[in-house]
Amino acid sequence: xxxxxxxxxxxxxxxxxxxxxxxxxxxxxxxxxxxxxxxxxxxxxxxxxxxxxxxxxxxxxxxxxxxxxxxxxxxxxxxxxxxxxxxxxxxxxxxxxxxxxxxxxxxxxxxxxxxxxxxxxxxxxxxxxxxxxxxxxxxxxxxxxxxxxxxxxxxxxxxxxxxxxxxxxxxxxxxxxxxxxxxxxxxxxxxxxxxxxxxxxxxxxxxxxxxxxxxxxxxxxxxxxxxxxxxxxxxxxxxxxxxxxxxxxxxxxxxxxxxxxxxxxxxxxxxxxxxxxxxxxxxxxxxxxxxxxxxxxxxxxxxxxxxxxxxxxxxxxxxxxxxxxxxxxxxxxxx
Numbered sequence: 651x652x653x654x655x656x657x658x659x660x661x662x663x664x665x666x667x668x669x670x671x672x673x674x675x676x677x678x679x680x681x682x683x684x685x686x687x688x689x690x691x692x693x694x695x696x697x698x699x700x701x702x703x704x705x706x707x708x709x710x711x712x713x714x715x716x717x718x719x720x721x722x723x724x725x726x727x728x729x730x731x732x733x734x735x736x737x738x739x740x741x742x743x744x745x746x747x748x749x750x751x752x753x754x755x756x757x758x759x760x761x762x763x764x765x766x767x768x769x770x771x772x773x774x775x776x777x778x779x780x781x782x783x784x785x786x787x788x789x790x791x792x793x794x795x796x797x798x799x800x801x802x803x804x805x806x807x808x809x810x811x812x813x814x815x816x817x818x819x820x821x822x823x824x825x826x827x828x829x830x831x832x833x834x835x836x837x838x839x840x841x842x843x844x845x846x847x848x849x850x851x852x853x854x855x856x857x858x859x860x861x862x863x864x865x866x867x868x869x870x871x872x873x874x875x876x877x878x879x880x881x882x883x884x885x886x887x888x889x890x891x892x893x894x895x896x897x898x899x900x901x902x903x904x905x906x907x908x909x910x911x912x913x914x915x916x917x918x919x920x921x922x923x924x925x926x927x928x929x930x931x932x933x934x935x936x937x938x939x940x941x942x943x944x945x946x947x948x949x950x951x952x953x954x955x956x957x958x959x960x961x962x963x964x965x966x967x968x969x970x971x972x973x974x975x976x977x978x979x980x981x982x983x984x985x
Contacts, residue, residue, distance in 0.1 A: 703927030751780030779943030822854025879904030903944025
């Protein structure tokens with residue numbers, strides 16, 4: 651069991667007060683996200699058909715939760731692991747124009763997750779996606795969009811401070827930008843997690859870019875499926891989180907693959923067979939809009955803004971008995 655248990659922890663709120671704060675943050679943030687980024691709220695599926703290729707394969711080893719349905723013999727239906735590809739399809743289907751976008755609540759089950767202070771087998775996030783033009787497929791546009799998300803999160807800190815002045819976590823005022831190769835060169839002897847910890851401790855908040863392709867050491871910074879983000883045009887927003895003494899990822903985003911990037915990344919990942927799936931055929935035929943999109947962790951955001959030390963304090967999930975008992979012994983009350 652991987653678990654960090656700080657001494658003398660005090661959440662500063664009762665469980666009922668925490669539930670009220672969770673609702674306030676979720677309601678307020680999604681309203682701000684939609685308004686500031688020009689996004690419309692849409693409904694999204696909890697599961698998709700395996701044959702469509704719409705589910706997120708993550709690192710390629712996670713097993714999606716699946717089941718069959720009586721009206722479609724031979725088809726497997728999977729609980730989504732993210733909505734990265736579905737959102738792009740929806741933008742095309744609903745006729746969104748460049749500059750317009752959508753957001754939705756995404757709920758997922760990741761059965762193989764290694765549980766700790768930050769990771770749960772239940773994932774809840776705001777998934778968003780926006781149509782862009784060909785000339786916006788640039789690092790500059792990616793950084794500008796990441797800055798939009800950072801400003802909304804920072805504004806949310808002020809909202810929480812105003813309503814809960816004794817139970818909020820102070821965030822840095824600026825975000826630093828660095829690509830994954832430059833980060834490797836800064837800390838060549840450290841692991842990925844250690845590199846992220848050091849850079850976040852130095853700057854407070856960092857947008858680490860270019861994730862998925864191999865670096866000069868022969869390893870990727872982190873795993874990324876080859877068929878949604880362009881590995882040269884994506885990144886993660888990470889905060890230094892003092893209560894856990896580590897970096898905390900709050901958002902992952904990226905400009906999505908065009909036909910050329912998809913073809914290249916499928917080859918690098920050794921999964922060219924995906925090119926025959928309906929979604930992939932549409933990308934390769936330029937039948938889908940060019941987009942940028944990402945996810946913002948709902949429980950992670952509540953945890954960050956309220957200074958909590960376990961994601962189970964702000965979401966109802968399941969945990970090993972020994973983890974529940976260890977948390978209770980340290981005044982950490984899991985919902």
